[in-house]
Amino acid sequence: MIHPAFFISDSTGITAETLGRSVLSHFETIDFDYIVLPYVDSVEKAQRAVERINLAAKDYGTRPIIFDTLVNQDIRRVIATSDGFIVDVLDTFLNQLEIALGKKPSCTVGRAKGPEQEARYRHRIDAVNFALDNDDGAKLDRYDQAEIILIGVSRSGKTPTSLYLGMQAGIFVANYPLTEEDLEDNRLPKALQNHRARLYGLTIEPERLAAIRTERRPNSRYAELRQCEDEIRQAEALFKRFGISYLDTTHASVEEISARILSEIHIRGHHRS
Amino acid sequence: MIHPAFFISDSTGITAETLGRSVLSHFETIDFDYIVLPYVDSVEKAQRAVERINLAAKDYGTRPIIFDTLVNQDIRRVIATSDGFIVDVLDTFLNQLEIALGKKPSCTVGRAKGPEQEARYRHRIDAVNFALDNDDGAKLDRYDQAEIILIGVSRSGKTPTSLYLGMQAGIFVANYPLTEEDLEDNRLPKALQNHRARLYGLTIEPERLAAIRTERRPNSRYAELRQCEDEIRQAEALFKRFGISYLDTTHASVEEISARILSEIHIRGHHRS
Structure with a gap:
């Protein structure tokens, strides 16, 4: 059985893909088909991503796995409407770290480089x-x-x-x-x-x-x-x-x-x- | 203030580092000092890693953040004795995915490549x-x-x-x-x-x-x-x-x-x- 896995990001997608591949490699008996969707930085692009995810769900006959590093909440809400199973890469850790570091994370998409x-x-x-x-x-x-x-x-x-x-x-x-x-x-x-x-x-x-x-x-x-x-x-x-x-x-x-x-x-x- | 962040892995450390840098970049007001410890694949090496973490805790006067992708539980237990704050990259997701995929992950360190x-x-x-x-x-x-x-x-x-x-x-x-x-x-x-x-x-x-x-x-x-x-x-x-x-x-x-x-x-x- 082949299982589709999407890596979605408002930037290059490298973090989502690196982490996703690493985590999924622990499921040795499953063949994954990896699809990277970078630069999903608007609600419109998110809607198109949802279409691709839902199409994959139908084509492969199984629920796609989604690794995302999206920051913008409006975009995230659109992705959440898809038929995929979302693994939320950032939120999982940001909450933990906020406690450890005693600071709030900043939340900006595509931040300018310093x-x-x-x-x-x-x-x-x-x-x-x-x-x-x-x-x-x-x-x-x-x-x-x-x-x-x-x-x-x-x-x-x-x-x-x-x-x-x-x-x-x-x-x-x-x-x-x-x-x-x-x-x-x-x-x-x-x-x-x-x-x-x-x-x-x-x-x-x-x-x-x-x-x-x-x-x-x-x-x-x-x-x-x-x-x-x-x-x-x-x-x-x-x-x-x-x-x-x-x-x-x-x-x-x-x-x-x-x-x-x-x-x-x-x-x-x-x-x- | 400079905060030490360790990326620890039984392999190259790329996943831990990529994810860790990405997550920590959301804390824009903190300067991090990144230390990669790859190939921590034995209890002895884990003990040496713990020494380095504890030394950093003392030197920097703050609790180091640790991102690890270690699979072996004996090695993980050693790292857990350190003064650092551990962000567990794999377990967090493996549990979720086990439910979504309906399969148990395999747990082997440094698996041979197929x-x-x-x-x-x-x-x-x-x-x-x-x-x-x-x-x-x-x-x-x-x-x-x-x-x-x-x-x-x-x-x-x-x-x-x-x-x-x-x-x-x-x-x-x-x-x-x-x-x-x-x-x-x-x-x-x-x-x-x-x-x-x-x-x-x-x-x-x-x-x-x-x-x-x-x-x-x-x-x-x-x-x-x-x-x-x-x-x-x-x-x-x-x-x-x-x-x-x-x-x-x-x-x-x-x-x-x-x-x-x-x-x-x-x-x-x-x-x-």
């Missing part, structure tokens, strides 16, 4: 640009500005992790690909020698690496299992020799890799305000 | 790589594979948006920079003519564009306000002439830009299961 939020956002975009500019060892002279330098063999997960850490946490991450020449040396590449405290290694199972490389360059020496095994063995030896923390990305998502790195190396970004 | 989740994740990483490979009009011959092609002048927000849509929604997004030659032509660039249905325009206020460009290339013609005004005016004329939907990125985050694009053009990624 200067601090603007600055935090610009910092994140600067960090994404930094990751792009410093991808694949492109600009070794800017490593001073990096908070983390990811190292590993080609296709071990450095670039997506750099971008994710920049986008989500505003952390400046450069990355350096360990080439065959670097690995055969068994020394720390020159460009990295002054930055040892900021190095973090990524490794991956050779079978998975060979599969990824085969997608990029089929039938190349680069993608051969034997070649991948050699590179990985040498890279891990290098990490151990120089006491560089590293982790295996084979079964980890960028979210998981990033959270692990941040929990291990305590930088500003982790304890972020 | 093949569907794996496939969905790989698709997201493929989409990030697609965005990187097709950035800035790099490979015009792969536009057939793009689900969206973002167009706009240099530094109007195309690249971060492409990456975000790939990373978060697994959508294949290429982007094409409108050059001065393209704009003077007042025709749709040749590379785009066969893909009109997939085009989406980004624009930006000239003053903001000049500021961004000045950071990249100070004192260049490229960064002059006059030049920015000309390009923007021509780009918007092009969007209108060819009926291309577009939006102004000046005051919008990548999350907001992405959500708006997805809510306007209905593609597989929006109604994602």
Whole structure:
């Protein structure tokens, strides 16, 4: 059976969707069909959302689940007329927190961003640009500005992790690909020698690496299992020799890799305000 | 007054943090200091978390707020001994949903990912790589594979948006920079003519564009306000002439830009299961 789940918000819908997916993942035997309805910021849009919910109720033959983070009460009242089951994300917690914090929450839809939020956002975009500019060892002279330098063999997960850490946490991450020449040396590449405290290694199972490389360059020496095994063995030896923390990305998502790195190396970004 | 807020999880902590930040943003008069504690997956780690919470309670002179998505009851009991105020993210909803769905939730920590989740994740990483490979009009011959092609002048927000849509929604997004030659032509660039249905325009206020460009290339013609005004005016004329939907990125985050694009053009990624 497939169960429709709606995420409704007067803004992007990210909070409703993140929470909703997480909560619903605990019902492993049910398949959900997720529908995001962002920017429901007027009574008219709410009415259209109700139509979609009621249509889904009919189509799927079951009561849709609704996660909403709507603030405006008029809009909420419209959604409440639908055939769905509403999980109220905000009210549930706001009441509890009002007691804990001893303050009333403010209730405004689509609040203008404050200067601090603007600055935090610009910092994140600067960090994404930094990751792009410093991808694949492109600009070794800017490593001073990096908070983390990811190292590993080609296709071990450095670039997506750099971008994710920049986008989500505003952390400046450069990355350096360990080439065959670097690995055969068994020394720390020159460009990295002054930055040892900021190095973090990524490794991956050779079978998975060979599969990824085969997608990029089929039938190349680069993608051969034997070649991948050699590179990985040498890279891990290098990490151990120089006491560089590293982790295996084979079964980890960028979210998981990033959270692990941040929990291990305590930088500003982790304890972020 | 600064108030400490902890986000605790046996996994990445993303759900606890996203929800927690969203809920706490309603208390505009309080400054929060956010501390993420991911991978608290053992009683020992929970005890260390409790120490950090209690230390924060002392340092800040106030009761820390804790958002947790912990599943294991032994770990939760340890956290409950701390001096913090616990907002229980999961239990609150699981009980409600159990009634609505007529099923019991499964309770396992760090569940192994199913093949569907794996496939969905790989698709997201493929989409990030697609965005990187097709950035800035790099490979015009792969536009057939793009689900969206973002167009706009240099530094109007195309690249971060492409990456975000790939990373978060697994959508294949290429982007094409409108050059001065393209704009003077007042025709749709040749590379785009066969893909009109997939085009989406980004624009930006000239003053903001000049500021961004000045950071990249100070004192260049490229960064002059006059030049920015000309390009923007021509780009918007092009969007209108060819009926291309577009939006102004000046005051919008990548999350907001992405959500708006997805809510306007209905593609597989929006109604994602």
